[in-house]
Amino acid sequence: MTVNVGVLARFEFKPGYDQEIAQFFAEGRAIVASQPRQTCWYAFRLGATTYGAFAAFASEADRDALLSAGGPKLSASVAHLFAAPPTFDKHDIVEFRPSQP
Structure with missing residues (x-):
């Protein structure tokens, strides 16, 4: 599996x-699941109202x-849910190691 790029989103609700x-x-x-090609997607919580999501491609x-x-x-x-506009930052993946079964 080749992973070259990603997107990191930040949400302040x-x-x-x-x-x-x-x-x-x-x-x-x-x-994300409906996309024909994605390698991973994670949503996470950083604080009481701060969340993020990361996807790699x-x-x-x-x-x-x-x-x-x-x-x-x-x-x-x-x-109307956001305290500030969300950000969607594009990134290059430097290294990727898929998990082993």
Whole structure:
């Protein structure tokens, strides 16, 4: 498996939206799963209202396909949940080691 690029998203939610936040990430997971090519996707919590998501891909085209269908579009549809606009930063993967069974 070749992994060359990734995207790191950061989300700062308004307090009191726990159910909506869970739904947001469930919808994000479904969007990622519908993509023809993704290698990994993780959503994580950094603080009480700060969350992130990371996805890695073999190519820039695969990453751009997710970004055009995924996080930015979904985020725009629930903009009222955010204390600050989400960020979606593109990155190059320097090293990748898949987990062993």
